[in-house]
Every structure is written in C-alpha cells, then in structure tokens.
Ligand SMILES: Nc1ncnc2c1ncn2[C@@H]1O[C@H](COP(=O)(O)OP(=O)(O)OP(=O)(O)O)[C@@H](O)[C@H]1O
Ligand SMILES: [Mg+2]
C-alpha cells in the first residue's frame with residue numbers, strides 16, 4: 001500500500017473533521033446568542049459529569065448510585081435544552097456535529113478500528129484517479145435528470161417514443177438502486193452515442209455512493225490499461241493491486257464504453273474473468289456500450305456474450321444524440 005496516498009487521505013479526513021468542528025462551533029455560537037440559557041445548560045452538563053467522576057473516585061462503592069444520579073441530571077438538562085430549541089424552531093440536531101460519514105465520523109475508521117467503507121472508496125478514487133468524480137456526480141444524478149430532453153415523437157420503425165422508452169429505463173434504474181441489497185440484477189445499457197447511458201451510470205453511482213456502497217466506475221479502456229500494467233509488470237501505479245482487487249470486490253462495478261478497448265484474447269479472457277467472478281459472487285455490474293448485442297457477440301467470445309446476455313437486464317437506448325439537442 002502506498003504510504004504517501006494513505007497520508008494524503010488521512011489529511012483529507014483531518015480537513016473534513018476540522019470543517020465539521022468549525023461549522024458546529026458556528027451553529028453553537030449562533031444558538032448561544034439567541035438562547036443564552038443553552039450555554040448555561042452546556043456548562044452545567046459538563047460540570048455534572050466532572051462532579052460524578054470525582055465522587056466515584058472518592059466513593060467507589062457508591063458508583064452505581066452516582067452514575068444513576070448523573071444520568072438523571074443530564075437527562076433533565078437535555079430535556080430542557082430540547083424544549084428551548086423546539087420553542088425557538090431550531091431542530092434539535094442543530095447542535096450536533098455533522099460528519100460526511102456518520103459511520104466513522106470522518107476518521108476513516110469505524111468503532112472497531114477497521115477501515116471504514118468511505119476510506120476504501122477514497123482509495124478506489126485515488127487508484128482510478130476518479131478525484132473529479134464528485135463534480136460530475138453533482139451534475140449528473142437522479143435529481144438533475146431531465147426527461148424533457150427526450151423526444152416524445154415516435155421514430156420510424158419504433159413502437160414507443162424515446163421519452164417513453166427512457167421513462168421505462170429510468171424506472172428500472174431507480175428500482176435497481178432501491179433494491180440493491182435484494183436482487184442480483186445487472187444492467188447492460190446499449191445504444192448509439194449521446195443518449196444518456198453515461199448519465200444514468202453516474203446517477204446510479206451517486207445514489208449508491210450516498211448509501212455507503214463501494215462503487216468502481218471506470219471506462220473499459222482504463223480497466224484494460226490497469227490489467228495490462230499488472231500483466232506486463234511495467235509502469236505500475238500506486239494502488240494498482242488494490243484497484244485490481246476492487247474490480248472483483250466493489251459492491252458495484254460500472255464499466256463504461258465497453259468495446260472501445262482493443263479486443264484480443266487477453267482482453268477477452270480478462271473481461272470474462274471479471275464479469276464471471278462478479279456473477280458468481282452475486283456482485284452487481286453495469287455495462288454501457290455503443291455495441292449492439294449482435295456486435296458484442298461478434299467481438300467477444302461466446303463465453304463473454306452468453307454471460308452478458310444471460311446475467312444482465314439489457315436496455316436499449318435510442319433517439320437523437322442529446323449533445324446536439326442542446
Ligand atoms: N437524463 C438526462 N438529463 C439531463 N442531461 C442528460 C441526460 N442524459 C444525458 N444528458 C446529457 O446529454 C449528454 C450525453 O449523454 P451521455 O454522455 O450520458 O451519453 P452516452 O449515451 O453515454 O453517449 P456515449 O455513447 O457517446 O458515451 C451529456 O452532456 C449528458 O449530461
Ligand atoms: Mg457515455
């Protein structure tokens with residue numbers, strides 16, 4: 001594991017905790033200014049615990065009683081505080097520190113001292129140099145999805161309009177996210193360029209990242225580059241081994257633009273290996289591609305294509321290139 005990267009990630013956590021602390025202090029000062037009694041309550045609560053520790057130290061045999069008394073006093077104070085806040089229309093959790101990750105409180109480690117999922121996700125992002133992912137996900141997600149971009153005219157040779165088709169796809173994607181823990185479903189998006197395949201990959205990635213799942217999002221070209229660096233043992237990058245493991249272990253693997261990589265026996269075998277291993281482990285995968293099922297079966301071996309067609313829900317995108325529509 002690359003120490004410099006770990007140090008970098010730990011520094012990021014430090015910054016996050018710092019931000020959480022500052023924001024919390026700011027909210028606290030605000031509240032103190034509006035309701036001075038709250039400051040007194042906070043001081044009193046601190047005193048109660050210090051007092052209790054002292055008493056227990058002096059009379060260890062009374063510890064049960066002292067603790068009960070302390071709990072009682074604290075509860076009273078908390079109730080008064082909650083009452084005051086509510087009375088002033090301030091949400092009770094306004095005076096709690098808000099971390100980006102509530103599981104590890106932005107330390108990177110959970111209560112048992114194990115690496116938190118968010119730590120692993122940061123390593124994934126580093127490994128795949130996905131540091132700009134956040135910016136993309138702010139723009140392309142379910143809440144920015146614009147159905148009006150899709151034409152409501154039925155094109156020649158089709159039965160439903162691109163908009164109707166997209167409504168269907170969107171609802172399948174939403175239920176994919178919703179039922180993520182309960183189904184073994186995989187998705188294959190195919191269609192020509194500029195139809196919103198990558199957009200939906202991003203939307204799903206963001207929704208699942210927000211729920212705390214580990215997501216690897218990568219183009220098949222980059223994945224193949226990683227596989228080749230490992231195979232030929234040259235130009236290796238920090239975290240390559242970790243990134244490789246995550247292709248198999250991430251809760252969701254999104255392979256964008258399958259078919260842009262060069263296909264030879266090596267890529268065929270490797271892609272099969274990844275997809276197959278994930279299917280066997282019931283780990284979910286999403287593939288987006290410009291290739292039609294017929295083209296896929298021509299380019300990839302029978303093993304890969306039959307895996308794809310058997311284990312994936314195949315969704316066809318059609319309509320006009322959105323990049324020209326705007
Ligand atoms: N549902 C949507 N709401 C708003 N904007 C969208 C939506 N779908 C796609 N777009 C925008 O349209 C453009 C093309 O979409 P996208 O990149 O997802 O196409 P694609 O199908 O992945 O194309 P390619 O096959 O070339 O990779 C992007 O700028 C994207 O932000
Ligand atoms: Mg795309």
Ligand SMILES: [Zn+2]
Nearest residue numbers: 101104116118
């Ligand atoms: Zn965490």
